[in-house]
Amino acid sequence: SYSDPSMYRIIQNIAHEAGFADEGGLLHINSASKTFAQETSDKSQQRFLVINFKKPKGGRKKVVEKSEDIEYDVIQVTHEFLKKYPGRTRDQIYDEVIKRLFSSVQIEKFDLDEILKNFFRKVGNEWFAPGTLIERRKGDQKQGALWEEPIPEHPEKEVILRLQDFLREYRIVPYSELREFYLRKLKIAIDRDFDDLVSENFIIDKGKVRLPTVEEQLRMQDITVHYTKRILAQFLDGRLNRAPTGPEICEWIHFCYQHELYREGLQLFGVLDESSIPSDAYKRAKKIAEVCRIKKK
Structure with a gap:
C-alpha cells in the first residue's frame, strides 16, 4: 500500500x-x-x-x-x-x-x-508548525452576494486570522473581551472549543491574551524540546519501548531543570542507577535534583 x-x-x-x-x-x-x-x-x-x-x-x-x-x-x-x-x-x-x-x-x-x-x-x-502565525491565502473566502459578508472557506482559520488582527490592533486584552469580540462581532461557527483554539494560538497571561513575541515563537518552534518532553513522559509512564542509559537519564534531569519540569526531574533521579555513571556525574545529577526539589515546593 x-x-x-x-x-x-x-x-x-x-x-x-x-x-x-x-x-x-x-x-x-x-x-x-x-x-x-x-x-x-x-x-x-x-x-x-x-x-x-x-x-x-x-x-x-x-x-x-x-x-x-x-x-x-x-x-x-x-x-x-x-x-x-x-x-x-x-x-x-x-x-x-x-x-x-x-x-x-x-x-x-x-x-x-x-x-x-x-x-x-x-x-x-x-x-x-507550533508558534506559526497564520496568514491569509487566496481562496480562504467564498464571495457571497454583494450585500452579504464573504463566506469563510475554512471557518476555524478565519476566526484565528481575525483574532490575530484584533490583537495586533489592541496588543493585549482581557480574555472576556476577546471572547465577546468573537461572539458579537465574528459570528462564525467553529467545530471546536473556543478556549482550546485560543490556548493553542495565543499567549494567555494572568487572564489576558496577546500574540506571542518573536522569542516565544522561537521557543514554541523548538521541536526538539517538544520531542524530549514526550519521550520523558513515555519513560515515566512506563510506555517507552527502550531502556535509557545512565548518562541519558542525567541529560534528561538537566533538561527538566532548564525547562522547569521539577517534578519530572525528581522522578528521573529516583530511577537513576548510581553504578551506571561516573561518580562525578552522579553528584552533579544529585545537586540538580536537590534544586528541583526546592523549586518544586
Whole structure:
C-alpha cells in the first residue's frame, strides 16, 4: 500500500541489491497536478507514485543507513516543511516525508497521524508548525452576494486570522473581551472549543491574551524540546519501548531543570542507577535534583 511506510524499505532493498541508486531528485508523487481533494482534504487520497533509479557505473552499490529514530526524522522533515510552507494537508506532508527520507535512511513504519497530532497544529484541514502565525491565502473566502459578508472557506482559520488582527490592533486584552469580540462581532461557527483554539494560538497571561513575541515563537518552534518532553513522559509512564542509559537519564534531569519540569526531574533521579555513571556525574545529577526539589515546593 502507498500509505504503508514500511513498503518503501522493501523497495529500497530490492533496488539496492540490484545495484541501483536513488540519489538526487528521484522521487515524484504527482505533485505537479494534485486533485482538489488532495489539496483540501485531510483524509489520505489514492495517488500515483513514481520512483526513478539510476545504475552507477562500476557496479557500486549504495548503502542506506538505518535511522537512529525514524519518528524523530519524520518530525524534523515535517517541521522544516511546515515552517517553509505553512498550511499543508496531510497528503502533502506525507509526500514530502517520503521524498526527503527515501534516499537518506532506511524507511521503517511510522504513524504520521500520531506525529501530527502530538507535535503540530491543525486548523481545519491544514497543518502548521507550533508558534506559526497564520496568514491569509487566496481562496480562504467564498464571495457571497454583494450585500452579504464573504463566506469563510475554512471557518476555524478565519476566526484565528481575525483574532490575530484584533490583537495586533489592541496588543493585549482581557480574555472576556476577546471572547465577546468573537461572539458579537465574528459570528462564525467553529467545530471546536473556543478556549482550546485560543490556548493553542495565543499567549494567555494572568487572564489576558496577546500574540506571542518573536522569542516565544522561537521557543514554541523548538521541536526538539517538544520531542524530549514526550519521550520523558513515555519513560515515566512506563510506555517507552527502550531502556535509557545512565548518562541519558542525567541529560534528561538537566533538561527538566532548564525547562522547569521539577517534578519530572525528581522522578528521573529516583530511577537513576548510581553504578551506571561516573561518580562525578552522579553528584552533579544529585545537586540538580536537590534544586528541583526546592523549586518544586
